[in-house]
Amino acid sequence: MSLLSVAGVTKRFGGIVANRGISFDVAAGELVGIIGPNGAGKSTLFEIITGFYHPDEGEVRLEGTPLTGLSPDVVCRRGVARTFQKLRPFQGLSVLDNVMVGALTRTRDVRHARERARELIARVGLADKADAHARTLSTGQRKRLELARALATEPRVLLLDEVTGGVDQRTIPDLVRLVRELHAGGLTLLVIEHNMRVITAVAQRIVALFLGEVIADGPPDAVARDRRVVEAYLGQAYVP
């Protein structure tokens, strides 16, 4: 059985249909990429999976149990964590405290949470920044912080919204390596990514969205060559 399944999800905002009958499954241990041009409905889908939006139709299931209708904090405790496209670190708190908030979802013991947070901060490469205020971090460091914070909640599925967006070219390989390591460690990941080179390199499977619908779902190279995907990204003139 798939770990995470999205079944017939439709979300309307007034007259605009942001997601239309979206269905796909993510197996345990899989790394699935989600691509699509701006406005394709990727972020809306993330908001629905994590409980921030409730779909008009369809549902999201984790190991067969519906997540739809649960509030975001409950979804997180069930094992679905996320990062935000527009980064949202707790600006006034230290890096350590940021990550501790995540860890405290799984333990009541503050000291234990602190140890756990230190491990994760080291793992994402922010050890020397542990006591710095989150607002002093660069974009790349904030991405790492959000990653550590989400990992601290011990997710079974981790949703990453734009791993490399807004980050300078030199730091991209490090972030990609980090995602690969997490995946190699057995974590199931669902990743929104604009950078095609990055996503085709890390994902085992890619789901392509366009105008709220799934237009392709398959191995990276097949999706990258898919006629409808190329059309959606570049327009008809470029279709070979």
Add this chain to the structure above:
Amino acid sequence: MKAVPAAAVFFAAAGLAPLVVRDAFLLDGLVLILVWGSAAAAWNVAGGYAGQISLGHSAFFGLGAYAAAIVVTRWEVTPWLGLALGAVVATAIGLVIGFLSNRLRGPYFVLATIAFSQVLLIVGSRWRAFTSGSEGIPVPFRPGFWTLGIADKRVWVWIVLALAVLAYLIGVYLERARRGYQLAAVREDEDAALSLGVPARRLKVAAICASAALTAACGALWAQYVGFVDPFYVFSVDLSVRFALAAVIGGLGTALGPFLGAALITTVETYLRAQFGGIGAGLVGIYLIIYGCVLIVVVRWAPQGLVGWVEERLRRHGLVGARP
């Protein structure tokens, strides 16, 4: 701030002062500092730690004051029961305000809290049959601890000191406990907190209820100490602002800050009133201008409040290290 030694000195000094000081004027000032400090610390639970800025906390203070005064005058039972009753009613109203905080954010929430206190002001000043209306309620003086009929201001210092220490300890708890970290996350970014599994809504409501109950307890003791409850004073926006201001000046989201802020404000205010009272009565309102100036100075040069400012100085001189 982890400056427990500073707090220990502050509260020990307050506790020992009555053994040395005999002057009623000074003791009165100390009682008021502790009462306003406790109320500011109570405000800080919602406003500082949970980030739910309220300018209607006089609603809870007034509820506590009225509850204590009414049970004493109408039913002739102990004001301690009134204190408990006030805390319970305030908690119930805190639930309503907490619910509002999940609907309204930022300035809309602030406005709703102001409106709430003004509704209670109207009820308090118009419901003659129950609250004696705008005349207010004089609290009868029945000697004894149980009836809180205490003439000796030194005893009052110790009573309100107990309340102050309780309020301070709640702050310390919120700085160190799991719930404190979670509340800080809610304050910084509610959606991000939710995404990390923090039950943000429940925590906000709980913080507002605790804050309301503690504020009501302050109101109840204050009413018994002063001996008179005036609806236009206890439900005033002025009073709400005083709680918020003391916390902001002392240091938002710090355990000791509200007490330092209250000490500063009360001292300045009492001094000015003494200076400009009587013949200079025309200048009585000047303390409001001074309030404003103090606030400007703090926001400009010590935006983290007195506690943050002192910490910063200590750290710069290497007297305390970074946080563990």
